[in-house]
Structures are given as C-alpha cells and as structure tokens.
Amino acid sequence: DSGVTQTPKHLITATGQRVTLRCSPRSGDLSVYWYQQSLDQGLQFLIHYYNGEERAKGNILERFSAQQFPDLHSELNLSSLELGDSALYFCASSARDGTGWAQYFGPGTRLLVL
Amino acid sequence: GQSLEQPSEVTAVEGAIVQINCTYQTSGFYGLSWYQQHDGGAPTFLSYNALDGLEETGRFSSFLSRSDSYGYLLLQELQMKDSASYFCAANTDKLIFGTGTRLQVFP
Numbered sequence: 480d481s482g483v484t485q486t487p488k489h490l491i492t493a494t495g496q497r498v499t500l501r502c503s504p505r506s507g508d509l510s511v512y513w514y515q516q517s518l519d520q521g522l523q524f525l526i527h528y529y530n531g532e533e534r535a536k537g538n539i540l541e542r543f544s545a546q547q548f549p550d551l552h553s554e555l556n557l558s559s560l561e562l563g564d565s566a567l568y569f570c571a572s573s574a575r576d577g578t579g580w581a582q583y584f585g586p587g588t589r590l591l592v593l
Numbered sequence: 594g595q596s597l598e599q600p601s602e603v604t605a606v607e608g609a610i611v612q613i614n615c616t617y618q619t620s621g622f623y624g625l626s627w628y629q630q631h632d633g634g635a636p637t638f639l640s641y642n643a644l645d646g647l648e649e650t651g652r653f654s655s656f657l658s659r660s661d662s663y664g665y666l667l668l669q670e671l672q673m674k675d676s677a678s679y680f681c682a683a684n685t686d687k688l689i690f691g692t693g694t695r696l697q698v699f700p
Contacts (some may be wrong), residue, residue: 481635481637512688521690521691521692521693522636522680522690522693523690524687524688524689524690527687534686535686535687537687569635569636571636579623579624579641579643579684580641581626581638581641582636582638582688583638584635584636584637585635586634586635587635
C-alpha cells in the first residue's frame with residue numbers, strides 16, 4: 480500500500496460524458512502527478528501540481544483539466560469523453576517539487592468509455 | 594523528441610541474473626528512474642540514478658552512463674515474484690516513461 484488513494488476504482492460511462500477522478504496523496508506529500516496508461520500509448524504523463532500550483536504539463540488534452548486543492552487532494556476532470564479515453568489513470572505523489580524523487584502511485588482508476 | 598527504448602520482453606529462470614537495458618533521447622535530462630509494475634497493479638519505485646555509475650538496492654542495481662545515453666537495471670537471484678513489467682523513466686521537468694520490458698521468470 481503506497482498511501483496514495485484514488486476513487487473510484489472503476490468507472491463506466493458513455494461518449495460525450497464528463498467524469499471526475501479523485502486522488503489523495505500520501506500524508507505530507509506536496510506534489511501530485513497524473514498519468515494515463517493505455518495499451519497502445521504506454522504510461523503517459525499528464526500534469527503535475529505542487530502545493531496547489533501547476534508545475535508541468537505533458538500530453539494532456541484540452542478536454543482534460545486538473546486542480547490541486549488546499550488540502551492537497553487533486554481531481555482530474557475528463558469531459559466530452561471519447562472511446563479512446565478508455566484507459567487506466569494513475570495519480571502519484573512525492574514529497575517535493577521536481578521529478579528527482581521517488582513517486583508513489585495510487586491503485587488507479589480504470590475508465591471505460593462505451 | 595523524447596524517447597526511451599527498452600526490450601519488449603526478457604525471460605529468465607529462478608536464481609539467475611537478468612539485465613534490462615534502456616537507451617534514451619531526451620532534453621533537460623537530470624536522472625534515470627526505474628519502476629516495477631505487476632499485472633493489474635500500480636508502478637512501484639525501484640531506484641533513481643542522478644549520477645553516472647551503479648546504485649545498489651538489495652537484489653536490484655541500476656546503472657547510468659550519460660555519455661552513452663544508456664542505463665540498465667540488474668536483477669539478481671531472480672524470484673518468481675519478480676515477473677512483472679519494468680519501466681525506465683527519464684527525469685526532466687516531467688517523468689517520461691520508457692516502453693517497458695516484460696520480465697518472465699520461470700521455475
């Protein structure tokens with residue numbers, strides 16, 4: 480158990496819908512990262528927040544947005560969902576800013592868009 | 594572009610030693626990390642090389658050569674539970690993951 484929690488574990492929805500994935504980092508960790516993992520694209524970095532501020536963006540679609548709240552939990556919002564958005568979404572946390580630190584991954588949210 | 598290449602699959606027997614290679618082309622690189630992921634599970638941090646050379650953590654060691662844009666993960670005394678996918682990841686302002694290597698350990 481990494482100490483990172485994600486809800487929900489599974490999500491089934493239809494194309495065009497909007498969903499919100501939630502992540503609570505390990506106690507004391509200020510950085511939260513979001514990743515998407517699919518069979519054809521591998522593990523892709525989406526976005527990084529540190530203590531409420533956006534730090535880096537990866538290949539995150541404009542239909543996707545995220546934020547980190549004052550209590551440090553984070554939410555990833557996916558809208559106008561398409562079949563290709565079906566994937567496993569992980570969040571990870573680390574103690575500090577920058578990627579030169581171990582990242583602790585949550586169990587993931589498996590999203591299926593029908 | 595930024596890319597990290599790994600062999601897609603490696604097989605070995607229990608008790609053996611296996612090396613998983615990673616070659617990278619990235620900008621703003623300041624280190625190489627390794628993660629393990631079992632089927633259906635989340636990636637788990639194994640090691641991080643900020644400097645050239647070998648880092649040892651128990652049965653696992655990781656090596657980095659910046660001049661060769663190359664690193665490897667060495668797993669010794671293989672156990673069945675080591676069967677998993679292994680990812681190298683370039684530490685830049687983002688963590689960029691490699692293509693992953695599926696390790697199968699046979700009895």
